[in-house]
Amino acid sequence: MVLTTERAAAKATAPTGRRPPRREWLWGYALVAPMALGLAVFYLWPIVQTFYLSLNETGPFGGETWVGLANFADLLADEDMHGALRNSLVYALIVLAGVPLSIVIAALLNVPKLRGLGFYRTLYFLPVVTMPAAIGLTWRYLYNGDFGPINYALSLVGIEGPYWVSDPDVVIFAIGVVGIWCSVGYNAVLFLAGLQGIPKHYYEAAEIDGASRMRQFFRITLPLLTPTTFFVVVITMINAFQVFDLIFLMIDDSGTGMPGARSIVYLFYQKGFVEHSRGYAAAIAVVLLAIILVLTAIQFRLQKKWVHYE
């Protein structure tokens, strides 16, 4: 990714070996400087500081004591952390399982000269532009065990629905469904763009060979869509591991559902900003970074096996 854009940059700005005059250097630094300073203060320095904090014990009123890796050792033994890791992983898997749904929706939207494309796109995209806080509250109501419409609908077909947001065994699935509902439109837009990038002549050739539409979908569309699928899977996974808003709004902080719902970021928030154990929270953030980097690296390693680049 970086490589290709670097090459493009070289093409655009390096004409015929012209050496840039020193004045141009100064302009370059001057125009980059405001953003670079902001990133240094609000991004780079915080990264360093978070790593530093993670190696310290911090009191509620400030003051840091160097404890080495003690916070990480504590995390290893912390049952809340085990729960958070498990919940985040299950949530990520559920949301990833929703990705094929976006492909199907995108494929349906990609039908040539489909009438009402804009209308459908609006419907599917609405949750993406809606405030997560509002979404969380709405689903909390829909999921209510006593008067919620979902359990009422289930009761019509003879199923007694659980207490979705307070039963620790089902709560993460309830949140996962909302996660899919929120992201399906966003992913469908990405897939639709991917589909529109597949050259028509592949289908024309398949048509001549007499391949059925199903066969075309599995033999042409899905393989040529894999670069988009890869991007969507990576982004979905990273976002899923950072789930916070939905849990904050849907689940009671001290309710019975929380142990089954608490994500890594929720635990981070609790430790860092409710209990004010900043060192411990920083260690959680570092672990989160490590998890995301490792999982992303694995994805990039695996992509050679299934992603087709033309």
Place this chain on the structure above:
Amino acid sequence: MSRRWTVHLALLFGGIIMITPFVWQIVVSLQTVTESMRTPPQFWPSWQWHNFVDIFQTVPLGRQFLNTVVVTIAVTAGQLLLCSLAAFAFARLEFPGRGLIFTLFLTVLMVPGELFLLPRYEIMQGLGWLNTLQALAAPGIFGAFGVFLLRQFFLSLPKELDEAARLDGANPIQIYWYIMLPLVKPGLLALGLLTVMWSWSSLLWPLVVNTDPEMMTLSAGLASLRGQYLTNFPILFAGSIVASLPVIVLFVVMQRQLIAGIAFTGSKG
């Protein structure tokens, strides 16, 4: 039944699933508390419009709305200016260390946002900015994503443009402002819309940095009602609708530009 009808049926079925929570939210926002808790659920409003007035008395919703507007405008304007300046320099100017600095910018994109929160909070505390609007806006003004996005747009412009302008004696800032910026308008629009969307809805940072209800954004304001008002869904939903409507309206109006921006991140990511 033709194939086309099957497609429409499938899309409509999915669409109904997507829209039902919104419709239900609107219906309940116009009910009394008792109606909202009936079994079987009552899917009909009794037009309790006063819920939309009551929510403004339950929380300083008007103030929070204003806070959110101010912060969103500041963040978006800041992003557009700073990202476009840096992106222009990376794409059209040569200076030693350009590749290195750009790579440093990109690494920031790889790091989950939670790593920034504790130190940012300490910075705001140190500045005495807790419970201020500038604390909400300041970190959001900066970001590497927009630089990356706009750089792609600047790179796509022909190099004859700057060369001709240079020959006419224009300096880089003039080239940026008069020649390049008008040509990357689609990029600016896409970045602007995405920034508005993110900034309007973001929760975690506003939640931790401003705890005074008067200084909260809508997102944090709604979230702070969890617990206290949880039995009063009609009022909560009225607040939710007021809070989410501006971005939904913006999306419906500017749909094509926003979608194009998102599709672009997919193709170039």
